[in-house]
Amino acid sequence: MKSSPTRRVLLAGAGIVALALPLAACSAGGGSDDGKVEITYLTQNAEANVTAAKALIEAFEDENPDISVKLETQPAGTEGDNLMKTKLATGEMEDVFHYNSGSLFQALNPDQNLVPLDDQDWTGDLIDTMTAVVSTDNGVYGAPWGATQAGAVVYNKKIYADLGLEIPTTWDEFAANNEAIKAAGITPVIQTYGDTWTSQLFVLGDFGNVLAADPDWAEEYTAGNRKYVDEPALEGFANQQAGFEAGWWNEDFGSALFDDGARMIATGEGAHYPILTGIVSTIAQNNPDELEDVGVFPLPAQDAADTKLTVWLPNAIYIPKTTEGDKLEAAKKFVAFTQTEAGCEVQNTAMVPSGPYANACTLPDDVPGLLKDMQVYFDEGNTNPALEFLSPIKGPNLENITVQVGSGISSAEEGAGLYDEDVVKQAQQLGLEGW
Template sequence: MIVSWDKIPPFGAGLTEVRTGIWQLSEVKMRRKKGILWILLSAMLLGGLAGCRRPGGGSEMTDAVSVKESPEESGDGEDKEFSGITLTMLNFSSATPAGVLAKTCAAAEEKFGFRIEIEPCYDDNVVRTRLATGECPDLLIYNTGSLLYSLNPSEFFLDLTDTGMAETLDKDFIRAASVDGVLYGIPQCDGMGAGVFYNKELYQEYGLGVPETWEEFKGNLEVLQNAGVDAMGIALNELVSSQLPFLADNYQVMYDNPDFAREFTAGKTGFADSEEGRRTWERYEELVPYFNKDCAAVSIPELENRFFGNELGHLIYFSSKIPEWILTYGDKINKIGFFAMPGDTGEETGLTIWPSNGIYGNKKSEHTEAVTAFLEWYISEEGLDVLTSFYTPAGIFHTGYRPKEESIELIQEVQRYYTEGKVIPALEYLTPVKGINCAFICNKLGSGRIGAGEAAEAYDEECRKAALQMGLWE
């Protein structure tokens, strides 16, 4: 069975199901508090959500320095369309390796004549404060999905719905970068999936096969654990790592109940009171005995070194890690394999995906023509050729673009789930409701301080608070 996601509603609309199976606007729309006051009030509440923005090997500071200190004075030619114009870019993303954004922007500078000043941003509160105080940059690189919804994007960003750019994008990105049916951004890079990376040499040494079900997966973990090898690596003090055993399991949740996102958005179901919701937290709990003993203190770089050193069997992480690993570990990348989080049955096994972060244009910019020219070029064949010349993408591009170089086997293992149609977006791209303290709850579950049932109840309560704050639930 392959689940169709055409029925998933866009953010911001009250919806009712008709017999044709298409979601239509109902007379009663979800109430959503808008305006500057909401942006300011939500800054502290939603800051914790930024922990699961697209991670990667990128360093925004490196990007900022690269552009600022570039010896080439791009844009000084009189024959270039936007000579003399400077665009500001606030970058709240590390989705590509260090320097990629700066080099790509430098190519745009050379083509159009404008300058792009890239400012790195590591704090979601900074983004929200800038918007609330009227300091929106010309270009903002930021999350799609539930975090975009919370920004009240209609107040700040260009409407790209009826542009040629929208015609090139797939439905996953359009859904993720739209609010109330309005498209606000273009993809920064390729999308990514989250699943299980495994050490092929350890699998060969202990006679293990790629698991197709949850029980087979736990069997592999047991073999490695009994052999004295850390079976599953996790860094509970790291926001992304601690949450991924839960977040990456959304394929199974939505497979078991295709209406879960709609019912959850409407406040009609939760994790504690639904079988599929409880089960996802139970699967997390079943992994805990196999975690590395120093899971509460270890860093991700240390885990990665152990993983490539054959001291660790598995890591659950984003596929966007692959380009960084290629740069760091070279040919050792060939000892790593990938599979999606296994479901309780083989049919339930598929890949949970995260659409790309978005690049958004300031609709009140003094240079909207230059901003639009940059956005159009960035997702064109020419722009993506430039972008992919600086890194090896591991995911699928939302425009259908295909990199010129053939992918390595590890990347092909990720991409086969897209080819087979066995992908489902993470829950935060199907609903605006996301619990603020998810990482804290996962930390408590992963360290054995609470059980799966308590975790499900705690997360439901966090989601209730977030929904009330946004005016979605009574």
């Protein structure tokens, strides 16, 4: 999602920096002076990534004293994307590396550049949604690192209890709830267009429903054969238009910020906030006493059978084919460790979960109820990945277009048409056929 607090920082890139980094991955032997096998592990240089990586390495080395892991870092965003591709192309990638899943993973040409890990026992623990975004037809290449998050409706449980409302599974039920909430003098749906990225959730968070109705949509979209101006993808824009026209928004929706939305949903100033579930950390920081008053459910589809939780999946850890011999065996042990109980403990303590895990890891008992609400949809198999994990196409102006639709400036059809035009240039720059 463009510009969200949880989104990768986008930086201007220059791939040649990779040539100056250590060339430890080029050595197949991997022996160090003390007889240990030494491998390198690459992650992004954000503080949270480095902290988690250090905790992971310490825990792994405690259980594997014959292996030493050296941490390397590099920028995230566009610069990091370019560095990854350059290192893989020149055979200079570290022995193990942390990177995106989904469409950016596919851009690494995994069949040519990465070691398949199908023979590892932990691959059987991945949820299907995760397997799909770290695999090709030729195998599984990545182990998830970190938790998921969802684009969904965060709601106030006290309001629902006071008004006797039930969780909606269809758009009509959601609309009926909103009318009851409005009649009670409470804002039905919070919108915060002062932070324009938040306006996208009606569209991006609805994609799980689109995929349920048309399982080939993402593939056909990438091929230029599906458009947002057509159903079922038009529905996200239509729902946003309907919400504005029904008067569901807070009065200051045009200037309110994400932090305002987090406060409003926590304190009951509003009943619903379509947003990323990473909001739980903001509420925990700013309104800790109200943390258990919020829950989550998917943006409802027209048909209850199509209502799915749209999930942003975690990044993953990979091994390049240049890792060989003793290093390869050590690298596989390192990757496998991330999926063990000890590796899960590192993720629960050194990272802040924003949703359930996509593997055998389980959330601590003391996580907020919102995350436990999400777990139900995972357990029932009622999740689908966000579009960005299945297609590289994401136009830069969606957040501005959804502000227009959500403000009554453009109709749903006009907004969807504008977005269909917005993505053409990017698809052409990517060299995709059909555009």
